[in-house]
Amino acid sequence: MLRAVCPVRRSLRHRMSLGPDSDRDRSFTLAQRSFELMRDYCACATPRAYAVWYLYVSGTQPLLNDAVKRLTTQNGTLTSADIDGLHDTYIDGRRLAVEVDRMNSSLIAEVEGIMEMIEVSIRSTAQYGESLQALTHDIANTATSRTRLREIVTTIVANTRDVTANNRTLEARMRESRSEIETLRETLEAARLESLTDALTGLGNRKSFEEALRRTVDASPTSGHGGKPTSLIVLDIDSFKRFNDLYGHLTGDQVLRLVAIVMREHVGQTGATLARFGGEEFGIVLPETGLEDARAIAERVRNGVTGRELVKRSTGESLGKVTVSLGVATQRGDDNAVSLLERADACLFAAKRAGRNRTYDETEVDALRDVA
Template identity: 55%
Template sequence: MTSTGEDLQRTFQVGQRALELMKTYGSSASPRSYEVWYTYVTGQKPVINEAIKKIAGESGQVRDDDVQALFEEHLSPQRFAEEAEKTGASVIGEIDDVMEMLEMALGSTAKYGESLEAFSNDLAITIDKRRIRELVAALVTATKDVAATNKTLEARLRETRGEIEVLRETLEAVRIESLTDPLTGIANRKHFEEMLVKTLDQAIVERAPLALIVIDIDHFKRFNDTYGHLTGDQVLRLVGMTMREQVKTKATLARFGGEEFGIILPDTTVDTARAAAERVRTSVMSRELVKRSTGESLGKVTISVGCAGMRKGDTAVSLLERADQCMFTAKRAGRNRTVCDTDAEFTGVPEEIPQAEVA
């Protein structure tokens, strides 16, 4: 069977399994339900798998309203826009409430100030004890009014603070999801590029070391063509998972290309980064890939790794280019190895290498 035929067969197997689960858990055979369950079977979104397991564990079923909620939360292409619009409207409402409270507080304070000024003026021109008692009584009343207003404002501010905190958490969740690669669960290209610029600028200001690791999966195109894209996705998840396991420092882990990954290591020298890169490389190599549908062993996956340390005058672009060149040097040297910009075999001269040759 050709690679295309195997890939096609695998999609049918996934689809069949999705239909079986829909029937088992009482979901209707709607396109939306099929998409949710198909995603569950492929494992492309671990968060949706956890949500389905929780629902099924509680009731033994995943009904259509559950499916609808799962789709809208995790798969709907409109969810970001809708969430942003909803949260934006809530933020505007909260701001309006705060402004109203501030106006109330200012008005109350201004009124109290006027009362104090009138009391001071009257007190300066009168020595009548009865009049003084009247002025003091009026001042006490005004003070009580201000205290009551402040108590009301305090209660409303506490309530508003809680609502703003919920909005902040919602916005943070949306922001994190927009910066995350859905397949591997690590940062996407946008977040990687932003963090590389930010971390490099900080390292320059603090005169601290900074290292960058670039990873490329060896022969990934050939692997994809042979076993299909679903298995290829499994390989990508494997590399992302291994990076999370082996790099525990304050690093930014990202998938910034098809089979390309990056690790930004602040406050890290090239030698320390090399050790981290080697942990990732050897861990990936030690794991055997198994075909989920049949249990068949697909062999081992290897990666080529480039590692570069920040130098004087570096920009985010130049640092990334040098780490990339180190990775290509590792490819040319036989793959499944780590090359740093301090190694003798690294020339620092970029070369145009056909993708088919280095994959």
């Protein structure tokens, strides 16, 4: 079980009063403790792992600390997949959340500025209307002299000029705000896409996968209603941990990118979602795709990965071939996203047990159960 780490809870004012040397000493102390925990509880020593442990020791993210304690209590260590998940959720995710909050604040400030300008314009227009009404009353007075009429006309012209100037100012401000809001919208959309993207492979991440699977299953026709259902492919790189241990995590990252490239090349289905939702686990959500077609896609991906020879970039050394195991399931009438994923996982595990480097679909798994 993970030893308790006392978070540093000094106030900003207190830290500033201690001077830069104290902050430097504190950073070294946190770094040393991070390395100790990474050595004792982590299966990998990567920059991501160090970032996770440093944040843990600093005590600034209680939810991260709870997640680390839970994982180490259950498994005794943090795997590469655990580190990736923690980093994506509590470090990259936090950065994106801060950026989105900043842009939301800018957007709110821009809208508030527009509302203020509109209120000014409304008041100006209301005053103009009241002035016209009063001047109209004066004109209706038959005793109004020529001099007074000239004054009335002059006042109307001046008031009209003021209202026109205010309207032009509002129009220019609205035009500027429209451009600013459009820029903010594009930035927010970019941040949203980044929050759904796995940084290493460029595929969707776990959040993207779960959202796409739920959305696609909910939108798919159920049995007896015509149309084609949703199919799901899950795949796992065979013996990936051993590969990482032999050649290092940088080469392991190369393998992950290779699988992502092959998936893009061989999944031409319109509307398909390709995702890396775990350390070496990938998923393909296929809307309006029957089991037979989905299995054919899975086999193309498997053969595409097996057909590539991996070469170590730094030395040119051949590292042999990488293989993957895949499971394929298709939506049934009573399925939701969870039940469909569970069946696809069962097919993947069956492929692993049968010797790896193969594709199993649910009809094959059902047949194996019948024989058993």
